[in-house]
Amino acid sequence: MHRFKSEVLNGLASAGLVMQTGRDVKPANPDAAQALRLFAPVLQTGRVRLVPVSFPGCPIHFCTAVVTPHNSDEQRAKNATGSFAAGGQANTKVGAAISCVGEVAERLTLCSLGHDDPRVVAVTKGEYQAELASILGFSEAQMSDLLRKRTELRCGSRGSLIDWSKLSNRFIRVSDLLNGSVARLPAFAALFGEVVLEKGLTVGVSSTVGCAVWSDLEGARERAALELAERDAVAQAWYNRLGITLVPEPVLREKISDDLRKYLSQRIRKTTICRVETDLPVHVAVAISHRGDGFAAAFGACAEWDIGSAMFGAITEMLQGEISLSAMEAAYSDPQHAQGSRIPIQLRYAREKSILDDWPLGEKSEKGACFEDKAFSLDGLLEALREKGITVWEFDATRPDLGVPCIKLFSPELCTWQPRFGKDRLFQGVVERGLRTEPEREEVFAGRSFPF
Template structure:
């Protein structure tokens, strides 16, 4: 309730004879009707109290009517409390925020600010701005710090951050220089992340600088040029002091608390970038929370969310995106951006790319160029599914990157005994491949790489994983588990790939997706390298609008597609979707894979993955030749030379399988489905292991699942399922020799 109400300075009242008044501001207009309001307005001079106004209008209205009119104008935001000590600008500023200017002035006096800047001249400029804005200044004992820097990675901020984190004092960071000045974040110890949390994210998004720092042998990122525009500088300081005052007086300000505001004066834009607290931060958190290892974790009952179209999930795609979208930012995110493909939205090819693929960091200019072109990608039946898929794949890759937070034990195979797995029990290279490794590696393929064979007595670092099958801890080389692991002495005996790595809306969901990927790639390897003729799936039984949409799209582009059933002895439905161009100089054959206990889900995953690769071959010139979007040599060779005639295993053979031929999904929740899948793999004689790679600062459940003996679809030719399963299933009379396998190594 206002004691001495006055009309706010941004309003001018105009009488409309016989009808009332109109209030005009620089952006709004309001009509005030009624005799009481017309008589009331001239009395709102800041000298009359509410009771004075009631008394002055007692001849024409009751007290209740006058109080009601005053309350109406107050609630409409037209009045403020009179403050004889406030300037018009000051009163207008605080009243527009709904804050009493007298209370604001008192609060500012009780919370002085210390201004810090790179040099005396900049400090004097910033002090002048702060004082003119109305901030109280105390350069010795300010309760809040306003910190002006040329670069948010200024190493001098480390000691300041430690000091203020310990004292609990908030501080606002500002970079007023450049074409896009930065204001914020406001660090509040115990509430937001600290500067070291910010430093981690900033460094991860400065690929070019990190590459240069490595070549220049310097610590941290090399300094960026300082560009000053007086107008932009003034805008940044005005914004900073204004937002700091709002925080001091209101006690909160979400516009800057844990948020960087990137000002873009040239385009009148503002972009916000979230600073997320890293629970494992050495300064404001507990490094123990970041440890990654194979501690046992029980499966919990997880029900599928409603509206999930592409497999069991505990959250919808929209819910998952909303939860983790704060990780998308070119400044503070682990994903720079999410970008739809050129064909997204106008075709069934609903695909997104997600900034840089952070699985590998570049060491030089060539590596940097490769990394800048490398992306995580996502696909789906809907735009939301595709965008969320790209988001989760990028977070999955980030979570699987070596960061020094992993539990590691230096030991040899002999020292660990049967608790350790030799890396080739999972990689499955043949003796011949090890013997020919130099020739394999000389091919320059990014996927067909043969490492050195790890010896029994060789000391390497091991990380614990959990054996779901044996219910005990086991060990795998750390280099197999995490991307970009720095191998000592450049000794290369194993390397991490993404097979079995998966993100999910829960731990159980992630485990299911990871295991399904192992099954999918095992099925692909057995089909591909043995060049098995497999039956087609009758897609008419799906009665699905998405399938019809795809058929029409491919027909429009003079392409034909089908889906093969490549299910193995595991009994988990597995599929490959294949399409080719017809009538052109090249067939540009594209494939996608999928596996799931629900055959419909497996089929849809194969189709959407096939769609994911299609933008690479859709551009055709007037001469009929394809303009390929990728320059990977293996992919180009396949597109330009492979045909259904010279690769007949791509063509269906035998009676088509109908959807009704597949067993229905087991009744129950996601965990029941997961246990069923694990049982199928174990019954085939394979152990199932898992490591939880969920990062404390990301939160998205990420795992890596292993099943020694299941095959990767890359060229790995050790004895086992690759040779035995086709005979077991009656697809071949006798196992092939290694030199009889498909000479084209899988390149996806």
């Protein structure tokens, strides 16, 4: 058993990962033992406080964590991210804790280690540089707006276009997921806390989207690919308000356990589960809950190889979102305090807008009305990406000091929840699938920023 600080050990015990009898501490079960071996360096890296969370009568278990990186070699990352929260959910208490620590590991793994980060490589003459502008997906109008707000990004810019390659001489090496070709990307595209222009500034374009940790790289790659597909499908549905199909009640009864369905149906909040249409071979589900009038909404989305797993994942993400929303409400309950603070976008949306106006829960597209229960696979997804000419770059983000296998994926074509209106699929995808006759205008999308 690894030695942990008392604060961490107490959290592990309360979350059900370890059992304490006097001075004797041991893993709660084989799954906990495997997780503690994998995540021990993560739990020793910073101050990690695990807290189990439960809803009365809910069969799903939850766990939250508050993390403060404090190693000297993570000072830049700490400056960029400070303390952060993470969450996990599963059918068991131990599973929820493992899921939560996995999210902590994912975030810490993407923290830059500064000047000596071994994942940052020297530039090789003639090495291909992947087009970061396409990966980020800003439209020309968005780029112009960004330059107005961040004048320091004008270094090497051409008119209203930002030359991202001129902002830093620090790069990571990526490989094409489909053909293995190698290229480089600016390190700030992947790692939190990477500085640019030697001025101690950060660009703020890195994120955990398309990133996953697992016990091996193959598993991390699979989870990361599913997340890319999920974000692509949900983004097209959200901004276009199309491709959303209610899951039929017989399917819910077949795929969702009786105790979970009973819990959702008997509580005050109203829950709706939808299938989101996609042209990729995955199942994408979204779960929405609100107080009945559309306000105080929580949102969960998940892509999986089978529809049952996708729906379960979406429901648990939605419930985790309810926990986050409750925490925000408590933190910003004082009107005077709230007015003088920057209210989180999810909380502002929950208070001021109805999800029923933005997510057409009762609408069905002609093509989306047919409910398929086919099982898919990673090989099938990769083949579909290849046939569609969609590029996916892979970065092995594993931090050698943590040792948790981590994959981060980037795509110039696939959409994201963030308002990135330079992505053609966001406009053309629904047209190509016959859901509308012509693409929507960017100005319309600009008023529909994703709030969750």
